[in-house]
Amino acid sequence: MSLLEIDDLRVTYQTKGGPVPAVRGVTVAVERGQVMGLAGESGCGKSTIAGAILRLLPASTKVEGRVVLDGEDILGLSPGRLRAVRWAGASIVFQGAQHALNPVQRVSDQIAEAIIVHGQASEKAAKVRVGALFEQVGLPPRRINDYPHELSGGQKQRVMIAMALACGPRLIIADEPTTALDVMVQAQVLDLLTGLVRDLGVGLVVISHDLSVLGTTCDRLAVMYAGRVVEEGPSADVLARARHPYTRALSAAYPTIGDPAARFSPRGLPGDPPWPGDLPAGCPFHPRCPEAVDVCRTEDVRLRLAAPGHQAACVHVAAEVAT
Numbered sequence: 001m002s003l004l005e006i007d008d009l010r011v012t013y014q015t016k017g018g019p020v021p022a023v024r025g026v027t028v029a030v031e032r033g034q035v036m037g038l039a040g041e042s043g044c045g046k047s048t049i050a051g052a053i054l055r056l057l058p059a060s061t062k063v064e065g066r067v068v069l070d071g072e073d074i075l076g077l078s079p080g081r082l083r084a085v086r087w088a089g090a091s092i093v094f095q096g097a098q099h100a101l102n103p104v105q106r107v108s109d110q111i112a113e114a115i116i117v118h119g120q121a122s123e124k125a126a127k128v129r130v131g132a133l134f135e136q137v138g139l140p141p142r143r144i145n146d147y148p149h150e151l152s153g154g155q156k157q158r159v160m161i162a163m164a165l166a167c168g169p170r171l172i173i174a175d176e177p178t179t180a181l182d183v184m185v186q187a188q189v190l191d192l193l194t195g196l197v198r199d200l201g202v203g204l205v206v207i208s209h210d211l212s213v214l215g216t217t218c219d220r221l222a223v224m225y226a227g228r229v230v231e232e233g234p235s236a237d238v239l240a241r242a243r244h245p246y247t248r249a250l251s252a253a254y255p256t257i258g259d260p261a262a263r264f265s266p267r268g269l270p271g272d273p274p275w276p277g278d279l280p281a282g283c284p285f286h287p288r289c290p291e292a293v294d295v296c297r298t299e300d301v302r303l304r305l306a307a308p309g310h311q312a313a314c315v316h317v318a319a320e321v322a323t
Contacts, residue, residue, distance in 0.1 A: 020277040034220065036204070055075070106146065226274055
């Protein structure tokens with residue numbers, strides 16, 4: 001059994017304008033010691049999946065399907081058991097550490113609180129544990145009594161990672177963990193996360209719009225568009241031999257440093273992803289797709305086998321496999 005199994009997950013937000021389907025039938029799995037990447041533009045449903053895994057979505061949200069963590073059905077847990085699973089079973093590193101940390105509390109107190117509440121240590125032992133966590137994420141223990149504003153962006157992100165590790169979770173979700181960081185610090189944080197997976201054997205889900213980040217970090221990659229996975233497989237294969245036009249467009253959108261052609265003629269996609277509450281007929285990507293054919297306007301293709309362990313939701317995949 002996989003560490004995390006998401007089966008036909010569907011998430012619908014209730015708004016004044018009516019129901020909005022943000023996630024529409026996503027199925028993915030994460031193994032122990034594996035890094036899974038979720039890629040896609042803003043509004044494709046990546047962070048909604050993270051919220052569904054830990055049941056952090058608004059109470060009015062309709063969540064269907066199955067989310068199974070280490071054999072437990074998360075969507076069916078009682079409030080008491082859910083509190084126990086959060087932090088100790090699965091934890092999250094939020095996108096903006098500055099906004100996730102309490103500005104009027106010392107960072108050590110914020111991390112120790114989770115350890116104490118989950119009954120893993122006394123107050124004194126929890127402070128010792130915080131110092132060890134700081135060393136584990138590459139921060140000097142003397143900084144444990146700092147307030148968030150006394151730390152740099154990269155240091156605050158490391159504090160968030162230490163907090164995510166505080167109760168020894170089996171799964172860590174990192175939602176855009178490097179977006180606000182410079183390139184050097186970004187590389188350090190990514191090395192830290194992947195090193196923790198290797199050393200601790202935990203599962204890691206990394207959410208990002210940056211394929212270059214996911215390509216160097218993840219074992220497997222799932223590319224999302226309009227609330228669905230449109231391509232999924234080994235990250236190296238997905239990036240080197242993308243089968244879906246959207247994946248190829250995402251890869252091409254990043255300029256090559258030092259290449260004048262990339263600088264003066266940037267490539268990308270026109271327009272934006274469709275509003276989840278008003279999806280086009282057929283394949284949701286067809287209005288932006290340079291390879292769309294007539295059938296794309298009427299047929300909403302689901303994932304098809306493109307290569308061993310590699311799937312893509314595109315009409316061209318069937319022809320490719322057949323040949």
